[in-house]
Amino acid sequence: MSTVEVTRQGPRPAIRLRRAPRHEPPFDDERDPRAWPWPHQLALDWSKPAPTQPPTLAPAPRRRTAVTGASAEAKAAVRRFVSTCVEVLNGYRPAAHLRGLSQPREAATVVAQGLAGARRVLEARQARARGRAPRPRRPVPAAVVRLRFCEPREGAVEAAAILLIGDRTHALALRLERHDESWQATALRLI
Secondary structure (H helix, E strand, C coil): CEEEEEEEECCEEEEEEEECCCCCCCCCCCCCHHHCCCCCCCCCCCCCCCCCCCCCCCCCCCCCCCECCCCHHHHHHHHHHHHHHHHHHHCCCCHHHHHHHECCCCHHHHHHHHHHHHHHHHHHHHHHHHHCCCCCCCCCCCEEEEEEEEEEECCEEEEEEEEEECCEEEEEEEEEEEECCEEEEEEEEEC
């Protein structure tokens, strides 16, 4: 192996090749027997077999507890669903869009809760607008302040979203369950 050394000689640098030093350690597979006994080293007797261990009892089965934190996939599904709910509350989407994100058995209840929440938000905005003389061009949209997650079991996530709608704070409680590789809503409530 060679190395390249650059030295300046006049206007152009000259290139000179040199041999690279050896980089592998010497072969030492057959060591001198005197090298084995190190001072203050304990000698092990490998001729005797190790004592057999008495059979131990199997560990007690652990109780399944709630998952400590929601999985990243569950959090992403909750964020998508809450985003859709906020768009329904703001009037950007119809409440029927929640049907495709809900479990078929619970779809009617979830859509009804989404529609009731949108109606409550609209009524609150109209009541506030009646009290003011100059009417704003566009109402202040609902915004998510904080999301809290809990995964009571694998494949189910419960969440609470704190929403700021105008000058009031509301909570959106929901439950999503995983069915056929997709997360579907089973419960929704605007408090």
